[in-house]
Amino acid sequence: MTLPQPWKSESQRTYFGRALVELGKRNPDVVVVGVDTTESVKTIEFGKAYPERLFQLGIAEPNMISVAAGLAAAGKIPYAATYSVFGSAHTYNIIRQNVAYTNLNVKIFCSHAGLSVGPDGATHQLNEDIGLMRGLPRMTVLVPADGPETAKCVDAAAETRGPVYCRFSRANVPTITSKEDPFEVGKASVMRDGQDLTLVGCGLMVARCLQAAEALAKEGVDVRVINLSTVKPFDTATLDRAARETGGIVTAEEHTVVHGIGAAVASMVATNHPVPLAMVGVQDVFGESGEAEELLQKYGLTAERIVLAARDVMKRRGTRSL
Amino acid sequence: MGDFTEETIVSLKRQATILRRHVLRMTHNVQSGHPGGSLSCTDIITALYFHVLRVDPKDPAWQDRDRFVMSKGHACPVWYAALAERGFFPVEELMTFRKINSRLQGHPELGTTPGVENAAGAEGQGLSFSVGLALAARMDHKAWHTYCLMGDGEQDVGQTWEAAMAASKFGLDNLTAFIDRNGIQQEGRTEDIMPLEPLAEKWEAFNWHVLTIDGHDFRQILSAVEEALRTKGRPTVIIARTVKGKGVSFMENKIKYHGAATSDEELAQALQELEVLP
Numbered sequence: 001m002t003l004p005q006p007w008k009s010e011s012q013r014t015y016f017g018r019a020l021v022e023l024g025k026r027n028p029d030v031v032v033v034g035v036d037t038t039e040s041v042k043t044i045e046f047g048k049a050y051p052e053r054l055f056q057l058g059i060a061e062p063n064m065i066s067v068a069a070g071l072a073a074a075g076k077i078p079y080a081a082t083y084s085v086f087g088s089a090h091t092y093n094i095i096r097q098n099v100a101y102t103n104l105n106v107k108i109f110c111s112h113a114g115l116s117v118g119p120d121g122a123t124h125q126l127n128e129d130i131g132l133m134r135g136l137p138r139m140t141v142l143v144p145a146d147g148p149e150t151a152k153c154v155d156a157a158a159e160t161r162g163p164v165y166c167r168f169s170r171a172n173v174p175t176i177t178s179k180e181d182p183f184e185v186g187k188a189s190v191m192r193d194g195q196d197l198t199l200v201g202c203g204l205m206v207a208r209c210l211q212a213a214e215a216l217a218k219e220g221v222d223v224r225v226i227n228l229s230t231v232k233p234f235d236t237a238t239l240d241r242a243a244r245e246t247g248g249i250v251t252a253e254e255h256t257v258v259h260g261i262g263a264a265v266a267s268m269v270a271t272n273h274p275v276p277l278a279m280v281g282v283q284d285v286f287g288e289s290g291e292a293e294e295l296l297q298k299y300g301l302t303a304e305r306i307v308l309a310a311r312d313v314m315k316r317r318g319t320r321s322l
Numbered sequence: 323m324g325d326f327t328e329e330t331i332v333s334l335k336r337q338a339t340i341l342r343r344h345v346l347r348m349t350h351n352v353q354s355g356h357p358g359g360s361l362s363c364t365d366i367i368t369a370l371y372f373h374v375l376r377v378d379p380k381d382p383a384w385q386d387r388d389r390f391v392m393s394k395g396h397a398c399p400v401w402y403a404a405l406a407e408r409g410f411f412p413v414e415e416l417m418t419f420r421k422i423n424s425r426l427q428g429h430p431e432l433g434t435t436p437g438v439e440n441a442a443g444a445e446g447q448g449l450s451f452s453v454g455l456a457l458a459a460r461m462d463h464k465a466w467h468t469y470c471l472m473g474d475g476e477q478d479v480g481q482t483w484e485a486a487m488a489a490s491k492f493g494l495d496n497l498t499a500f501i502d503r504n505g506i507q508q509e510g511r512t513e514d515i516m517p518l519e520p521l522a523e524k525w526e527a528f529n530w531h532v533l534t535i536d537g538h539d540f541r542q543i544l545s546a547v548e549e550a551l552r553t554k555g556r557p558t559v560i561i562a563r564t565v566k567g568k569g570v571s572f573m574e575n576k577i578k579y580h581g582a583a584t585s586d587e588e589l590a591q592a593l594q595e596l597e598v599l600p
Contacts, residue, residue: 031461055457055492063450063484070454073432073439075385076461078454093444094481098451102432102441 007174007207013111015147016168017042019154020079021049027158030077033057035064037082041111046079061086062094065106069098072105077158083117084110084167085126092132099163100136106164107157113167114254115282115299116204116292125287125295130202131259133165134232140185141231142166143261145206146175149229152183160185167203169254171292174207177227188235194224197310198242198249202228202261205252205280205301212252212306221314228261236268243273248313250278252306254296257281276316278309326544330373334540337407338368339598342569344403344416346592349583352420355428358579360400362504362537362564363471369543370469371404379409382436388466389455391440393448394473394502395429396581402426402435410437446479448472449499453489456497456557467551470499475507478516483528489557490529497557498550499530502537504566508580522561530559537562569596 024030024046031053038044038056047054057064061082068078080087087110088095099106110129117125133141140160144150150168157164181189191206192213201209206227213223224246226238243249249269251262262279269277282299296302341364349355371377375388392401399419406413411425418424425435429443440451452470459466476482489497503521505512512518525532531553535542543562550558566580567573570592573584584592 052461055488057484057488060481060484060488062447062481063453063488066447066450066481066485067454067457067488070391070451070456071458072454073451074389074455074458074462076458094447097441097444098447104432 007176009172010147010175011172012144012147012150012168013042013170015151016109016111016154017045019151020046023154023158024050024053027077029075030079030158031055031071033064033068033078033080035059035061035082035086041081041083043079043081061091065091065094065108066098068106069102069104077105077107079107079109081109081111083112083124084129085112085124088129088132088165089126096136100138103138103162105162108165109154110165110167112170114169114203115287115295115301116169116171116254118171118292118295119289121289122286127254127256127282127287129167130231130253130255130261131263134264135259138163139232140164142185142229143202143231144168144229145203145227146173146177148175148177148179148181149183156183156185169204171204173204176207176210183229186230186233186235188230188238189227190224190238191227192223192225194222195246196222197314198224198226198246199252199306199310200226200228200239200242200249200261200265201252202231203254205254208301208303208306209252211303212310215303215307216310221310223310231261231264234264234268236272239265239268240272243269243275248276248317250280250306250309250313252280252301254301255281256284258284276313278313280305280309326373326541331540334368334372336599337372338365339569339596340407341368341400341403342596343593343598344406345399346570346584346589348399348403348416348419350589351417353583354420355399355583356396356581357399357583358506358566358573358576359394359473359502359504360397361568361570361573362566363394363397363502364400364568365538365540366471366500366502366543366562367400367404369540369547371408373544374547375469376466377408377437379437382410386464386466389439389452389468391448391452391455391468391470392430392442393470393476394445395442397473398430401430401438405435405437411435445473445476446481449482449485449489452497452499453485453494456489456494457492459496460494468497470497472499472501473507474501474503474505474512474518477501477518477521486525486528486530493555494557495554498547499557499559501559501561502564503561504564506566506575506577506580510577525559529556531556532559532561534561534563537564538568571595
């Protein structure tokens with residue numbers, strides 16, 4: 001299946017790095033802690049602009065999180081940034097005790113989430129962070145769909161009092177939003193309206209949901225696409241409305257389906273208004289080396305797979321007496 | 323904090339006995355908690371809260387206060403006792419320790435207990451947290467000092483050494499750490515579980531200014547703090563040689579009392595030994 005790809009491909013890390021520099025200009029309390037990945041995740045730009053506000057801590061992620069917590073306790077707004085596998089999984093209990101339990105104003109921004117890390121392989125491809133972080137009380141969890149949204153997450157995190165976790169990709173992703181599009185923490189955005197079915201995506205899967213919607217439109221299916229860029233707090237209103245109005249949901253994420261956005265949507269839908277639902281995502285397996293797109297294809301994180309899941313949901317819905 | 327007089331020492335000794343009595347009552351009352359490691363650091367806590375720290379019980383969030391970070395969170399009974407005796411909250415509240423709906427959690431919670439500066443329980447995080455505090459103070463050209471109390475068991479934790487490296491990298495002379503070197507952790511002697519010696523040399527190798535003292539001698543504690551405050555360009559660690567269960571004959575150096583409360587009879591005997599002089 002060939003699908004239109006009208007978007008340009010851009011680096012979320014570059015947007016992240018630039019947004020941090022801009023934020024740092026406006027807010028002198030913003031500081032950054034890094035762990036030997038500052039060049040890769042682009043926080044080095046912040047360090048160049050404000051050398052006295054970037055703290056390089058070496059390969060010591062637990063220390064990074066607790067140092068950030070201490071800085072926050074003294075009134076700073078620390079951004080702790082590295083790869084997701086180091087910044088969230090390796091540091092889980094440090095985040096839990098020093099950031100979430102304390103409710104401190106720490107912002108954890110992690111690049112290199114999901115399979116699209118590519119050739120580095122499974123050790124670096126974290127498909128479990130959304131679940132880990134959304135399970136923590138007091139944690140806000142953001143998954144920007146593209147570069148411009150990543151920049152907005154940087155600003156929104158500073159305005160959100162308390163702990164924030166934000167994850168994005170190493171690979172370039174299609175730019176599907178613009179600087180002008182509104183962004184609000186806790187609010188899912190409807191990228192495309194439709195009445196027959198809802199596709200809910202996050203991160204780089206939102207673009208694939210839009211492609212799938214385009215393909216489904218050709219089959220006469222009127223699809224709604226929701227960008228769930230805030231996973232927590234969960235936008236129950238928007239998702240509940242989608243379940244009630246469209247009667248079927250497909251979720252798509254570059255994350256395990258065990259406890260990611262699919263699980264979050266399913267649990268809300270099952271509680272409020274049960275409708276047929278299918279999850280596209282990583283099927284409880286580890287990744288492997290390969291190019292980002294090869295991996296996304298092999299592990300079924302494609303528009304084609306979303307279309308198949310949509311057809312399945314439509315079929316299941318059809319057998320139900322409405 | 324200036325010089326200390328003989329009266330200061332007498333008064334601190336008396337105060338420490340009061341705190342020890344609270345620790346025993348609190349842990350006996352709920353039949354859980356960690357009396358041994360609370361009693362070993364009682365004199366350090368007493369010296370800090372009743373002589374060293376610039377804190378204001380009426381304004382626990384006073385921005386220019388000194389920060390005390392309890393890394394060995396299980397020793398919170400003595401922290402709570404000190405805070406109560408300093409007037410951060412009513413002394414009567416101490417008996418709610420570890421009970422349902424209490425502000426005095428089994429391990430410290432930030433934001434709930436007036437005067438508590440950090441959450442601790444999982445070991446080895448407090449020194450890193452203190453590094454963050456000290457960095458912030460230095461950025462803002464603030465004179466307040468950060469004190470961190472670690473257990474010796476926490477020297478097993480990798481993160482402790484991550485923090486040690488960072489503090490010396492940044493030359494944090496506004497940070498002073500204590501190690502409550504009582505030699506006992508949950509399952510046995512530290513030197514059997516995971517040998518720490520030579521501990522002072524380890525910290526010296528990490529470029530800290532290292533002092534080793536008797537952690538039950540107030541003169542030595544206060545002198546060490548004064549020396550730490552005078553030391554420029556690097557952080558100071560005070561290795562305080564202490565006795566687990568200090569002050570109660572049958573508890574001293576007993577592994578059992580790391581995490582076991584006293585019986586009724588034991589409490590009676592302990593309180594008898596810890597008589598508060600008028």
